[in-house]
Amino acid sequence: MNAKATKTVLPAVAMTAVSMVLTLAVVVMWLGASVPWPVALVVGLGIDGGWLATLAYERRLAAQGDHNRAVTAVGWCFGLLAAGVLVAHALTAESSAGAWLAVAWLPIAAKALWLVHSLWERTALTPGALGAIRGIQQEARDEAAVARAQLRAEAVTEETRLTAVTAAGARVAHVQAQTAQRLSRAWSTLKTARDGEETGAALTSVTAPVTPGVTPRWELPVWGPTEPIPALPEATTPGLTDEALDALVDEIRYSEAPPLSYREMAARFRAAGHSASEVRLRAAWKRVAA
Known part of the structure; x- marks a missing residue:
């Protein structure tokens, strides 16, 4: 039995021993006034012995990986009988009734502790299995951490890319706005020069x-959609x-x-x-x- 199993079985053994001693003492004191004390001792030992026998048989079946409801029911009956004896003695005792009622639950508690111990045995795993489980859990945590880091890195990369694209788009829009403003000023200048009174004389003197x-003719350049010029044959x-x-x-x-x-x-x-x-x-x- 390893150290972890001892943590559950020792409280059950101790409480069972205390319950058996209390049951034997109560039976001897309770029945000792009406029957000879050897008879009372046999009755007390019978209750404790029956309880101990059923408990031992239950432990044997548990060690084999088996379970018998009838044996379990008999064990609980002996535990309830011991608790009933303690309760009856406390109710009929002329003094210290509260103290006896305070310990009357020990047989039921002992059975409950043995139940807890049996459940622990059914679910207990070997150190190798526990190590494998810890390894699987650690691997899952590692994979989750790597996945989270990858997602965060991709999010930061995408954010950086979007920021760069947005900044580039803003610069392009700014340049386009400046170019459009310059073209507008140049167009206005050309139109003003074309509509001027001395434009014709200046063109004539040059051409x-x-x-x-x-006769010189000056047409403003086309600013807008144009049709492609067909290739020369x-x-x-x-x-x-x-x-x-x-x-x-x-x-x-x-x-x-x-x-x-x-x-x-x-x-x-x-x-x-x-x-x-x-x-x-x-x-x-x-x-x-x-």
């Missing part, structure tokens, strides 16, 4: 030496020399009176299937116009 005979004719390009530009420009503007000439040039880069075409225009 007249380059494109004589062409591939050239179907071989590249033109500068002389041939100048001749074509001169022919198209002076095909009508007054002479066509550069844009009209360029549109007709390309509509006729000719190909030339914008730089070469504008250089030919300048040579012809000069």
Whole structure:
């Protein structure tokens, strides 16, 4: 019997011994006045012996992992009989009735302690099993702690990411607002310059030496959704020399009176299937116009 089992069995043994001694003493004192004392002693020993025999048989069955309700009932009957003897003696005693009633519950308490001890034996585990259980519980606690730490780390990471994204979005919105404000001021400046009274004279003075005979037109740039410009068709004719390009530009420009503007000439040039880069075409225009 290990130390833990001793903690439950020793109180039961002590209380059983005290109950048996009290029962024997009460029977001898109670019956000693009416019958010879050896007879009273036999009666007391019979009650204690029956109780002790049933208790021993119960312990034997418990050691085998068995249980018998009849034996248990007989044991409780002996315990109740001993308690009844103590109660009856206390009620009929002329003195110290309260003291005898105070100890009358000891037989029932002894049976209850043996019941507690039997329940402990049924649920007791070996040190190896207890160690395995502690290991499983510790492993579960470790896994739970790791899971909590991982969740906290993921939460902190997500919070940091959201903070960074929010800050970046705020910076982008701030830059966009500044850009829109600058574009608005530039547009206002362009519109003011276009609607000014001296804009036409200034444009004429600038463009007249380059494109004589062409009335300058200044249109504001488009600010908003635009349509993509279709790609230029591939050239179907071989590249033109500068002389041939100048001749074509001169022919198209002076095909009508007054002479066509550069844009009209360029549109007709390309509509006729000719190909030339914008730089070469504008250089030919300048040579012809000069």
